[in-house]
Amino acid sequence: MSCPYKQPAHQLTMIPGPIEFSDEVLYAMSTPSQSHTSTEFVATFLSTLKQLRKIFKSTDPKAQPYVVAGSGTLGWDMAASSLLEAGDKALVLSTGFFSDSFAEALRVYDINVDVISAPVGDVVPLAKVAEALQKTKYQAITITHVDTSTAVVSDIKAIAAKVRELSPETLIIIDGVCSVGAEDIEFDSWGLDYVLTGSQKALGCPAGLSISFASARAQAKVLSRAKPATFFASMKRWTPVMQAYEAGSGAYFATPAIQTITALNVALKQILDEGLDARLAKQAQVSDKFKQDLASLGLQIVPVSTKVAAHGLTGIYFPEGVAGGDLLAKIAGKGINVAGGIHKDIKTKYFRVGHMGVSAYRGDVGLVLQALKEALAELGYKK
Amino acid sequence: MSCPYKQPAHQLTMIPGPIEFSDEVLYAMSTPSQSHTSTEFVATFLSTLKQLRKIFKSTDPKAQPYVVAGSGTLGWDMAASSLLEAGDKALVLSTGFFSDSFAEALRVYDINVDVISAPVGDVVPLAKVAEALQKTKYQAITITHVDTSTAVVSDIKAIAAKVRELSPETLIIIDGVCSVGAEDIEFDSWGLDYVLTGSQKALGCPAGLSISFASARAQAKVLSRAKPATFFASMKRWTPVMQAYEAGSGAYFATPAIQTITALNVALKQILDEGLDARLAKQAQVSDKFKQDLASLGLQIVPVSTKVAAHGLTGIYFPEGVAGGDLLAKIAGKGINVAGGIHKDIKTKYFRVGHMGVSAYRGDVGLVLQALKEALAELGYKK
Structure with a gap:
């Protein structure tokens, strides 16, 4: 049965929770x-x-x-x-x-x-x-x-x-x-x-x-x-x-x-x-792809290796020369909220993107990547 | 602005909370x-x-x-x-x-x-x-x-x-x-x-x-x-x-x-x-009317006097000769849930009706009264 409710267009919540809901x-x-x-x-x-x-x-x-x-x-x-x-x-x-x-x-x-x-x-x-x-x-x-x-x-x-x-x-x-x-x-x-x-x-x-x-x-x-x-x-x-x-x-x-x-x-x-294992596999696949795309952009993730990198979110260092606040504001201006850093030692040096649940299926992560690319370009970042 | 959502018809929740919502x-x-x-x-x-x-x-x-x-x-x-x-x-x-x-x-x-x-x-x-x-x-x-x-x-x-x-x-x-x-x-x-x-x-x-x-x-x-x-x-x-x-x-x-x-x-x-005082007055008026109607039916409330009777709910003793479980089941069958008793000394002897919030405005309390009257009649109750 189709759902009688369609959520209105809204600022996408791509933080590591609350996530987007169906x-x-x-x-x-x-x-x-x-x-x-x-x-x-x-x-x-x-x-x-x-x-x-x-x-x-x-x-x-x-x-x-x-x-x-x-x-x-x-x-x-x-x-x-x-x-x-x-x-x-x-x-x-x-x-x-x-x-x-x-x-x-x-x-x-x-x-x-x-x-x-x-x-x-x-x-x-x-x-x-x-x-x-x-x-x-x-x-x-x-x-x-x-x-x-x-x-x-x-x-x-x-x-x-x-x-x-x-x-x-x-x-x-x-x-x-x-x-x-x-x-x-x-x-x-x-x-x-x-x-x-x-x-x-x-x-x-x-x-x-x-x-x-x-x-x-x-x-x-x-x-x-x-x-x-x-x-x-x-x-x-x-x-x-x-x-x-x-x-x-x-x-x-x-x-x-x-x-x-x-x-x-x-x-x-x-x-x-869907099946729990299928859901886990899908989220892992979207996560792996996102991390590869970030690497292609020359961006570094917070986990020291992909082996210890979680599949539901990604922590990403701001690239040198790019002011973190400006980058997040630009991404927000494109309709997507991502999260700032909260670890005391690196608080201002990184940001976090959540990609759990429906966002792994709806193409939301592709939108984040696109917004990130555009925002970086606007701020003069080159790989 | 009118609300784009109209809640579907449902069993009315006329207990002392959760109450009905707008x-x-x-x-x-x-x-x-x-x-x-x-x-x-x-x-x-x-x-x-x-x-x-x-x-x-x-x-x-x-x-x-x-x-x-x-x-x-x-x-x-x-x-x-x-x-x-x-x-x-x-x-x-x-x-x-x-x-x-x-x-x-x-x-x-x-x-x-x-x-x-x-x-x-x-x-x-x-x-x-x-x-x-x-x-x-x-x-x-x-x-x-x-x-x-x-x-x-x-x-x-x-x-x-x-x-x-x-x-x-x-x-x-x-x-x-x-x-x-x-x-x-x-x-x-x-x-x-x-x-x-x-x-x-x-x-x-x-x-x-x-x-x-x-x-x-x-x-x-x-x-x-x-x-x-x-x-x-x-x-x-x-x-x-x-x-x-x-x-x-x-x-x-x-x-x-x-x-x-x-x-x-x-x-x-x-x-x-609406104004908090207007809301309180409306609920008090609905409560007073409901208690009068109960008295007209020959029913007795739990509070010893109307002076100590709350305005958001009413506790009502089952009349003699009426089995409480049967009465609540009959009311439920008419589309309305009211609450059983929970005070240890009189647990099986009374029931509770909530009449807070939107229910004081939507005519829900009138529906409870009607269902109660019908249920009592079906169970052979006479004043």
């Missing part, structure tokens, strides 16, 4: 009011939770999806306050701004945090992770799968395998904000314990939802906790609510964001109808 | 993607925050509005974790399920809570409040303006005056989830310190936002706090973000729920264009 997803946002316990909404939430299991490639019935009004930031809080306790030790692998922010969330709850920072544009070497795990007993390790500040992707499969080998009791917590739906994640077979994301990234739904997935053992830890450290971010309080909805009946801890969850359900269906 | 509000939910730092969205958020000051009838530039992805439940957490500290004493006036849940949120942070519970359908007498305040020094008092479980409204103006008289340093915290936009609230002149609500109640915007308002002295307390007890619910972290947006520039702690905030901005404009 007409069908936006139409679902305008769903008329429903009770949070209505047959219709219970069916929607049930479908959303079931679909999330497929997004995480998980078949373990004891693994638990969560969808809560909030954002990726709330996911950090849920992990920090529900999976760890004061005095616990956590190892944080930092590949940028967002990894460091996760560490900050952990410290709020008096968790002892050790941070291993990668050089800008690179990942933490596996040997360093192994060394730390052999020296100290950590209750958890946090890995930012793709740090949105550097556009670097960490090899969470290899890291998880190393953790399982050297310190099997350590919970493996993944910030998947810029990776879920854009990078492959095999939750069960890689032995992950908690992956969190936000709705507005590669899943292709407007902002407003914290989405996460917990393993059976993370779940056991959550439920055994006598006194969670927070109220709203308490996974223990949300677990029975999610279980009730997935079993086909409503339950209450807070009113769910009905319209946004309805839109998420549509967004997930669009991914799964 | 076409314009639902259309705003489908706004194409915008960056959280785009000129467009910054202007939207600025307007939303400025309009909230009018909704709370506040002119104090040092008072602070907050709009955060979440729900009313998050508002409890923001108050409990940011305005109070472990070991503090709080006095909770309970008029039902939601007052008790607020107390539960406070206890998470080791706040010593004294609860004064009103009999079902009644409010806590002012003399009892005075007595408690004279006996114990409380850092805060929490009052549920309208407890959605009983449809009872507390006289927060009188209570606040008594608190200011007897214990001027006690913070006055109001759960306004079912009152903001439906009952009069004069934030500055009544001397309130924190009022919280959710988007999906009388403000008339889909669920997904925690909305709150803090006084200058509550704000000072928040900002002086060395170490907030939580991460996501920390008002200290949100304050600079709200101030930046209201000053016309973006700031980041978490990605805001852009589409829902855009819808909230439209919803608030609809209220303020």
